[in-house]
Amino acid sequence: MEKNEAVNLWEAAKSQLSEKYFQILEDHCMLDIYTVKGHSGVFLSSPPIAFFLAKKRVMVVGREPMGWRDASCPYKLGKDTDINSINSSMRVANKFDLEKKSRSWFKRFYFKVSSEVGGVENSAVWSNLFCVSFKKGSPLKSPAFESIKFISQKLLSAQIEVLKPDVIFFACGYTGDSFIKEVFELTESEVLIPRLLWRFKIDGIQCFRTSHPRWLPGREARKQAIQLAIV
Template structure:
């Protein structure tokens, strides 16, 4: 039911988007090949009954192709459905996999899932499109990407009502996260500097006075302080 609500909301938000953002082969102004397919979030079938509902907001996902080679765009509704199906299977596979060497985003999501339960995890992104050669921020398409990304993320929060949100999207996109969620909406902030965790690595607040939220560096950050902040955050999260 929740995935159906998300699907309907996504279609409404994207109803006027230029099809070139969804299929690089659409004539009359095709998008550059560097632009990924659309990233939209789905949830586990057991999400509604899960004990801990936790949203992790990352950065854009490299190489996110919704249409298979040779497949053409048919309509927005089927495209969004395919993107959600891809997200669901991808995230289930990542959560069930083994940690990679070093630091990675999904090493962190697996750690959160192990502590808090996998069924209630939400994997979302600050931006709904990726640019293969760096961030989409400096591309001529960014105004469109940012506008739709904000609407999609806020609708996910509205529908899924997570207990906790972890913003782990990295420092480059901080100004745009603050555009979505101004500091005036991030109240009752606290840091853990007294516990030896610098504020720039971990900050807790209530989003709109309602949702317990945290801000950390992207989980691929290798600094010892960033790694220590992730470990400290995991111990703050509720266990299953």
């Protein structure tokens, strides 16, 4: 694909996502979440240009955005929001995709699947199972978890619908399995290694649920997932 064509696809996808994000967040009262202290800002995924140049379009889904935009998210701060607010948040997410080096285990996994599966450096799009964290960790124990779960499902579904990745790595560990099973219609589900590697499809998209990249005992299972995704 020519770069000009990729840029056009990138701009169109960002525009579609920002509109969907804005509508989702406008339709659901964020006060249900932010009346409880300890939540991060809202994470809004955004694809890099390289996503549209990759031989396979890859999405990497983590668990939650720990401490994401704690001091600058307009939804958390109770400020007026518009499309510009959404676009600003998406640009922050893009900075993650453009980093070249990191000591983070998650980011190393991101680099690896971008290059080995996507065929282009920094080409994967980063997302999260849950759109906010609670006390810099999982929102599972948040009093507002039902609202978080509902909005997270809407946001993640919008990303999959607009971006249409060829493969999705849910690098979130087995604690995310119940959420995945609850919010998506799964087909061709197969547990390859109990707790460490689960293969399934969402709307025909090949998906792998692995352990979080910092969980070293799951390293071989993650390698297997990458090899299966390359085929």
